[in-house]
Amino acid sequence: MRDLYYKRNPPARGSSSNISVKSYFEALAMDEHASSLSSGQADAYQWIGHPMRATLCRMRGGSILTGVGDKFLRLWSAETCKFMNEYHVPNAKALVDFDFDENKIVGLTSSQICIWRRSEPRSIFQSGGASFNHGLCMSFADPEVVIGCEDGRAFVYDMYSRSCSSIYRLHSSPVTCLTITDDQLILGGSTFGNVAIADQTSGQKLGVLKSAYAPLAIRSLSFNTNSHMVFAGSSAGYAHCWDLRCEL
The missing domain is CATH 1.20.5 (Single alpha-helices involved in coiled-coils or other helix-helix interfaces)
Incomplete structure (x- = not known):
């Protein structure tokens, strides 16, 4: 700039002010x-999605899924802002994270995985006696769900075999957010402000991305496949960016 x-x-270049x-x-x-x-007017739409506070929102392919804060999820059309469907959380357990694709919704409680078909309000699967505990965040890429836990580990859970396929030690502090790349990399943020990278193909932890600014908890992660850029948002209000081609 x-x-x-x-x-x-040009005349200002010689100025020291x-x-x-x-x-x-x-x-x-x-x-x-x-x-x-x-350039023209812009329309902003607002509607009451839940009677109680909803703390998470996901958008995929023109659909918006909201929830966490009460006992159900709600699906909306981003084009019409109309209500499409509602999904009840089983056993009145509190969801801590969720995501969805064109066919299903995957939700995480502190100790269970729940799966809904988008066309049905009742869950079709609940993991019983899962090997993880105190789950805090999740990300999924069919057929696997990756769960980030309070003890710093990430559990890879196969939705079809209904079993844990691998475990990665990402951090010594809680895993706060996760994302999975197309080339089988798992990226997990921590409360210490670092992002760990693990390779599902080799089963190895590849390294840790660190920022020089305000090392507080990483709350959100996004990976851009085309540019190989990792973007992260921290609780200190910073947006961070790393180029994996330079870091790995």
Whole structure:
């Protein structure tokens, strides 16, 4: 941004003051805002999704799934904002995380995995006596669900054989969020602000991504396949980014 400012304002390059740069950034932000307003109106939609607080929201292919905070999940159309279906959490247990695809919904309690067909309100599967405990987060890529736990381990659970296929020690602190890449990498954030990487193909932990800024809990993770970039959001309000091609 500074280079762009000097390119557009060559006389300012010899100045030691940052005031003009700051003013330029402020004017640029206002111009962009004005431009967005003049390009046409935008509609914002809001609706009451749950009688109690819903703490999680997932969006896939034009559908929005909301829940966690009460005893059911609700599916909505992002196009029409209309209610589509409701899914009851079995045994009145509290879900801690969930995700879905075009066919099913996978939910996690602290000690169980629950699966619903999107066309049916009742769960079709509940894992009984699972080998993990104190599950905090999950991510799934059919046929496997990866569960991040309080003890820093990640459990890979096969939804069809209904068994734990592998266990990875990602952190010495709780695993706060997870994502799975197309090339079989498991990425898990921690309360210490690090992101661990494990390879399902080799069964090895490959390394840890660290940030120099505010090492507080990583709360969200996203991986961009095309750019090989890992993005993370922390409880300190920072957005972090790593390029796996440089880190591994």
